[in-house]
Amino acid sequence: MALPERQTDVGPPHFEQFLPPVIKKNYGKWKHHEIITPGTMVHVAESGDEIYTIRAASPRILSTETIRDMCDIAEKYCDGHLRFTTRNNVEFLISDKAQMDPCLAELKEKKYMVGGMGPRISNVIHTQGWVHCHSACTDASGIVKAMMDELHEYFTTKSLPNKVRLAVACCVNMCGAVHVSDIAVVAVHRKVPVIDNAMVGKTCEIPTTVGSCPTSAIRPNPKDRTVVINEDKCMYCGNCFTVCPPIDIHNPEEDGVAIVVGGKIGSLRTSPKFSKLAIPFMYNEPPRWPKVVDAIKNIIDVYAANAKKHERVGEWIERVGWEDFFKLTGLEFTYQHIDDFTFMRDTLRTSAAFKY
Secondary structure (H helix, E strand, O other), rough: OOOOOOOOOOOOOOHHHOOHHHHHHHOOEEEEEEEEEEOOEEEEEEEOEEEEEEEEEEEOOOOOOHHHHHHHHHHHOOOOOOEEEEOEEEEEOOOOOOHHHHHHHHHOOOOOOOOOOOOEOOEEEEHHHHOOOOOOOOOOOHHHHHHHHHHOHHHHOOOEEEEEEEEEEEEOOOOOOOOHHOOOEEOOOOOOEOOOOOOOOHHOOHHHHHHOOOOOEEEEEEOEEEEOOOOOOOOOOHHHHOOOHHHHHHHOOOOOOEEEEOOOOOOOOOOOOEEEEEEEEEEEEOOHHHHHHHHHHHHHHHHHOOOOOOOOHHHHHHHHOOOHHHHOOOOOOOOOHHHHHHHHOHHHOOOOOOOO
C-alpha cells in the first residue's frame, strides 16, 4: 500500500480547497460572464450554474478589524468565500442570487465603495510609503487617498473607453506594478546619498555595499574604511542605503514623484507594454498632493475624451503619437524624457518617419 502523503507546511496549500463548491463543480467549464452593474458580475457555467461577484475597494494598508469585518460579511452571505484581486479589490463570491441585495445593502451601510468592473478605474495598487518602507520618497497611501477622493466616480459610476489601472510606488525599486499600469506615480530621490563615514566602517560590509550599486558608482576607500560615490554615475536608487544605512538617501526637501503612463499587462489587441515617462518630477506636497492629483485627473480626462472604445491608455497614445499626447494634455516635453541610459539603443527611434 502506498504511504499516506506526508503533511508539511512548506509552500502554500492547494488553491482548490478554498474554491466555492459551484466553482469547483464547474471548474474549466464556464460558458460566459456578464457585468451587471459597475460592481457586480455573474458567471454562467455550461451546466447552467451561476456564481455572482460583488467587487468592493479595500484600503491597501488593512487593519485586522477591517479584515475581520470583510470575513464576517463573507460568512453571512457567501458561505465564507471571498478573494482579493491583484489590484487589492475584495470580491465576495455569492452562489445564491437572493443574497446579492442584502450583501450590497450591508456594504453600503458600512461605507464600502462598490465598483471597479468593466471600463473603469480599479482599486489602486501601491507600496507602503512613509508608513513602513525604509527607502520611501513619498507617502504612497496618502497619494492614493487624495487621488481616489477625486476620481472615485470613475470607480463607482462613470465609464471610460477601457479599464484604467492606477499604481503608486514609493521609490524606484517599484514594489508596485507601476511599470505595467495605465497611469502610475513613481517616487524618486534626486540627490546623491550623504555618507556618514564614521559609521560605515562600523556597521556595513564594504564589498556588499559596493556590489549593491547597479551603476558601479560606489568604490571602496580602504584608507578611511568607508566608500566614495561617483556623483556622475549615481542614479539615486537607494540600493546602497538598503544594505548600508549610514549612506542616507533621504532628502525631504528634494524628494518627489514622477508620473508614467501607457503600461499594461494584458495581451488583448496589442502586446503588453511598459510605462513611459510623462512628467519627470513634482515635489511632494502632503497631505493632499494637489498638483499630482490634478495632473493624473487631466490625463484621464483627455484620455476619456479622445480615445476610441476599448483602447487602453498606451494604445491610445501609440495611435495618436507621443507628440500629440503632449499637446492634448498640455504637458511639457523636457530633456528628462530623452532616454540616455547606457543600454537605451534598442529604444531609440531609428526611422526618419514621425508618427502623428
